[in-house]
Amino acid sequence: MARIFDVVEYPSEMKDEIVHRFPEQGVADLRIGSQVIVRESQEVVFFRDGKALDVLGPGRHTISTANIPLLIDLIGKAFNNRTPFTAEVYYVSKKEFADQKWGTPQPIIVRNAGVGLGIALIQGFGTYSFQVKDSQQVVTQLVGAQGMYRMEDIESRLKAMLLSKLQDLLGETTGKKSVLDLIGLTEEVGAGVRAKAQDDFAAIGLTLKSFYIANLKPSDKSAEELRAMGMLDMNTYTQLQAADALRDAAKNPSGGAGLTAGIGAGMGLGNVISESLKNTGKSSATPENIPAGIPSVMTPAEAANILRVSEEDVLAAIADSSLKARKIGNAYRISKEALEDFLKG
DSSP states (O other): OOOBOSEEOOOOOOSSEEEEEESSSSOEEEOTTOEEEEOTTEEEEEEETTEEEEEEOSEEEEOSTTTOHHHHHHHHHHHTTOSOEEEEEEEEEOSEEEEEEEEOSSOEEEEOTTSTTSEEEEEEEEEEEEEESOHHHHIIIIITTOSEEEHHHHHHHHHHHHHHHHHHHHHHHTTTSOHHHHHTOHHHHHHHHHHHHHHHHHTTTEEEEEEEEEEEEEOOOOHHHHHHTTOSOHHHHHHHHHHHHHHHHTTOTTOSHHHHHHHHHTOOHHHHHHHHTTTTTOSOOSGGGOOSSOOSEEOHHHHHHHHTSOHHHHHHHHHTTSSOOEEETTEEEEEHHHHHHHHHO
């Protein structure tokens, strides 16, 4: 025999739950006179046959024609006013889901006219918060027949919406402001993203309460990663790799990250390479000006220049293990000894 619920409640704080169905499996058997308890920061939505009927706010409610007329009217027609009857009961959290994290998984490409390569790569992170605005719409559009709907179920979708608006706004802003100016406008940019995203949140029954940018900074992506993104042509890429190798050879403790970080900020390529050569005593880093003899450490491009072959040929030799190389991140470095062994066959 089915259980009849005389009291319906969900006392959980719903810390990371947006919606919880009562009961989680099946439907609730109710009767006229059953009590429905709704706590502060909750709302209850009644469903039957996939149709949302009534919404109850905080308080203790007795099921009657007065407070859920749509449900009772439907039940009366279907059951000739007999009880018990079945319905789906959804508890919806109306609290603000605060301190949700967002970040740029990949750098955002923006214009930086008249500076360096004419582009800049920006990364950022921060927090946002949202709240359910329309409980009935949330259950209808997002939850479906699920027993519960948690923050993790919608997190990726919300972040995608926010990052799309951020990228759009950064593109508009850098058309008028420089990248350095942009980094100082985090509050204004955050407010702009919040305004742009409101319609998208409202379309699924939510409201975006806040969007904060904790940090905007130039990307520190490596030359290999920038090339994979289509950001560098072969000539620029080869120069950066050569400059990286020269810095490595000089054993500069700051490493090569400053090179591509400079490109990310929109610095001129010549300035970036010149900066990398301050401790090497050389004024140029193009393959044509590599010193005579074999350097102690080389990039594939430098090895190709020494061997008088294409860089692709060197990478192929590394791939088939005939040329030994050490992989650091996404880049390869070849020692002088490894190249000499390769030449000996």
